[in-house]
Amino acid sequence: MTTLTWWQRGVIYQVYPRSFQDKNGDGVGDLAGITERLDHLAMLGVDALWISPIYPSPMADFGYDVADYCAIDPLFGSLAEFDALVARAHALGIRVLLDFVPNHSSDRHPWFVDSRASRDSPKRDWYLWRDPAPDGGPPNNWLSRFGGSAWEFDAATGQYYYHAFLREQPDLNWRHPDVRAAMDGVLRFWLERGVDGFRVDVLWLLIKDAQFRDNPPNPDAAAGEPDHHRLLQTHTEDQPEVQDIVRSMRATLDGFGERVLIGEIYLPVQRLVAYYGTHGEGANLPFNFQLINAHWSAVNLARIITEYEALLPPHAWPNWVLGNHDNPRVASRLGAAQARVAAMLLLTLRGTPTLYYGDEIGMHDVVVPADRVQDPAELRQPGIGQGRDPERTPMQWDASANGGFTTGTPWLPPGDTRQVNVASQTDDPASMLALYRRLLALRRATPALVGGAVGQVRAQGDVLTYERSLPGEDGDRPTRIRVALNLGALPATVPAHAGVLLLSTDATRPDAAANGDTLQLAADEGVVILCTDGAAGERR
Template structure:
C-alpha cells in the first residue's frame, strides 16, 4: 500500500544544525565504566572509554544524571542541580570529560530533570516546613478534600496516588513519580528562574545541550481537575507498564498544559545564547506524536523530541513503521523526532522483539535511514540481550513495586562489558552494583573488535553510511511504500537521491525498483542488488540501498 507523502526536510544541516540527523550515544553512568573499584561507574570512567564511543562515528553523547542525589531513583531524584554526586566524581572530573569528548569530536548533552527534585533537596526541605516560608510555593501543594483524601484522582507512574500527605503543612504534595520525588511548581516564576540558572551553570561549563527529562510534566493544571477515565480499548501502555493503573486515565490535567510552552520558549532563548541544543522527552500514551509536533514546531521551542513509538513492546512491522512515519509527518510537519530502539527504561530491543542477528542488523540499518535523529543506548552496538536480574539483586524501586508482573529496569542497566577475562567484564575491579550478565561476556567489546563479522562493526558501517550520505541526515522522506513485508522509501536532499528498502521479516521477498537509473550501494550493510529479471529480491531481514544516477 502507498502511504501519504511526508513533509520535506529543511535544507542541509549547517554547523549550528549539527543535531539534525545526528546519532547520539546514551551513557548510563552507573554502568559504563568504574575507574576507582567501588563497583559504580563514574565520570573518569566515561572519559577513559570515550575513544570507543568516538570510534562508532556518532556525533554526540547523552549522559544520564550524575548530579548529587540520594539515588532512590538512581539520579533522577536530584538534591543539588549544580554539583556532581561523589559516587560519580567531582566537577573537575566533569571538566575532564567535557574536554576529552570535545577533543574526540563528540558533543556532550546532559540529562536535566526539571519537573521534580529529590525530597532531600534544600528547596523542598524548606518548602515542606510551613505554608509561609520563602519557598512555600516552590512545590505543588494542595489541601485535602473534606474527607481527608487527596485533592484529585491523579496517579503516579510508579504506582498509587500521585499525592503524598505532609503532616508539617497538613497538605498533600504532588509527585508524578516516587513519593520521594516531589514536583516543582512551574506556576511560580521564581522556580522557572532558578531552573534556567541551573541550565546556565552547565552551559558555562561547556555542555552542548540537554536531554530534558519528562518535558511535558513540567506544568500541571492549576485547577487540579480530575483526569477522566480512558476506555480499555484506547489504552496504549508506553509511559507505564500495563500492570499499572496509571494507563487507565486520560491524562488531560496532570501534564501537557498550555503554559508549558511559555517556559520552553524561555529555555530555548537561553540555549540560543550558547548555540546549544535540546532533546525533549515526551511521555504520553495517546498524544505523543501530536505533542512532539507542538513542542518542536518553529525555532523557539525544543530542537527535537525523543519519540517512544519505536520503543514499543512489539517488533515493528513494515506497516507499523510506515504508519509511524506517516503519522509524524501529519502531526509534526515542522518538527523533528529523535528515534530510539532501547534506553535505560525499557528492556533491550533485541530481547524485547526476539531478534536474531540478521534482524538486529537490519533494524539498525533502517534507523540510520529514517528521517530524524537517532539515539543508541550503551551496549546496543554489541547486541546485548536483556539481562536476567534475580529479585535479591534488584535495585530498581519500580521493579520491586510491581514484581514479578513487571521486573523493573535493571535488566537493561547492568554494566557494560569491555573484555571477557573476568566476571566483571572489565567494568570494575570491585563488586559491580548490578551483576554482570554471563550472557554478555562473550559479546564484550574486545571480543567483537577481533571479529570482522561482529555486529559492532556493522553498527560502525551503518553510522558511517548515514554520515556519508547527507540525504539520510537531512533529506526529505517520500514516498513510503509497504508491499507485504517490505518497507521502502526515497530520501533526497536535492543533491542526491537514495532508494531504501527493508524486508522486515524472516521470509524472502521481491519488489520492483522505482523508475530511473540506480546504482546499488551499501554492500558492507548486506544490501541486495537487482536480479537479472529486473526485480529486487530480498532475503530474510535484508536491506537494499541504491543511489540514483540519472
C-alpha cells in the first residue's frame, strides 16, 4: 500500500460547476459555492475533486469553448477564489483536478481571431484550414459530432476551418510545435497554482489525418443516430501520432511531482489500453467507461471485468467510471435499487473509481421542458437522445424548491428535491448517501479493496461474484474479500465461504457471519464479506 500513489489509493469526485452550488444567487454554480460545499466531499470520504471547465468562455458549449486557458470566467469567480478553493481543499486532504480542453478553442480565443484574420497570419496554421473542394464545397466528408459538416467556410479568407464539435469550437492543429508549446505553458500555469492533475477532454481526437482523406462509410450506421455515426472515424480519431502528445503531457506533469493525467477516451478497450503508453509513460488513467454503457447482467459484467484486467499492460493501473456529465445518471439507467448495487461494484473493483456529483444521493435525470433546453447537442440534433441537460441539473442539498442550490432562478430545473436531497439522507442509515459513506469508509480501511488483486470473477444466474486478495506479511494469512452482487429482482442463493459480513446494500440486514456452503441474497442486494476460511483464490 505504501508504494501506491494518492490517485491509485483515492476516489475521484466530478463536479459540474454550473450545477453544484450557487453562492451569489445568479442561478449558476460558482467557485465560492464549491468551496462552501467542500465539507460534504470530506464527510463523503472522497480524495480528489475534478472540476469541469471554469475558463473564460462564450458558453456556446458551456465552457468547452475556451476563450482564455489561463483565467477564470467571471461567471464562476476569480483566480483568487480559485486559489482559495485549492487551499481549502488541500487543507481537507482533497486534491484538485481541472478539465483541460486542448482539442479546440473558442472561435473568440485570441489565437483563432488572429488565425482567421489573414492567410498570412503567424497563427494561421495553429488551426486546420483547407481550400474548398473543386465544387466549392467542404474539403472532405468529415462530420461534426454535433451534426452537419465539420467544415465552416470563412468568406474573408476563402478557406474552410475544421471543427469536430460546434463551429464556435475550431480545432487546434496539434502538429504545430507552437501549439504544443503554448498548451504546455497552460499546463504549467495551473500546476504552479497547486493543481494536482488534469482530465484531458477528448484526448483521442487531438490529431487528424495529415492527408485529410475522406472517412469511409459506416456499414452499421442506423437511423436516428447522430450524424457522424454515418462514417467510420478512421481519419479523425485515435491517430498514432497522438501518443507522442500524451507522453509530452505526462512528462510535464511528472516534473511537478505526484500529479495525475486522466484521458477522456471513448474507444473499445483493446484500443483504450494503448493510452497507458508502451512502458507506462502515457496517461495515468485512460478513462474506462465500460460500466456506463454496459448491458447490466452478471454475465456481461463478469466478461467486462475479466477482459479489461487481461488487456491491461503490466504497468497499468485500472479505473472505473459509473457516471459523468455526458451520460444518463446511474439511477435513471438502472433504477434506484440497482444504483445501490452499482455503487458497491464501483467501490470494490480493482482500480481508481470516479463518482459524479449527485449520484451519492441517487439523483435521477430531470425532464427539461423544450423551452428550457440548453445543450447544443440537443438543440442541433433534437429528438435523438443526445441532450445532456437531464444529467447536469442542480445538486439537491435540501427539500426546498431549488434544493438549496440557489436563491435565484436555477439555470436548469432541479429534480424532485423533496424525495432526494443531502439533508434528508444525512442521518438516515438506509439512505443512498449513508451507503456511499460506508462504502468509502470501508474501502479506505481495507487495504485489500485498494491494492489487492481481483480474481474468481464469476456469474451465477443474476449474481456477480469476485474476490479481492492481498498477500499476508511476515507469515500472516492473506486477506480475502468476497463481493456478491445480485443484479436480479428476485432473491438468490450462491455458494459462499465462511466469513464476516462487512457491508450490505440492504441496511436492514443484520450483521452476522456468512456460515455454511451458501449465501442468501435478497433481490437487488450486494454484500462484502471478509473471508475466514483460508482458501486462496486466483489472482490478477
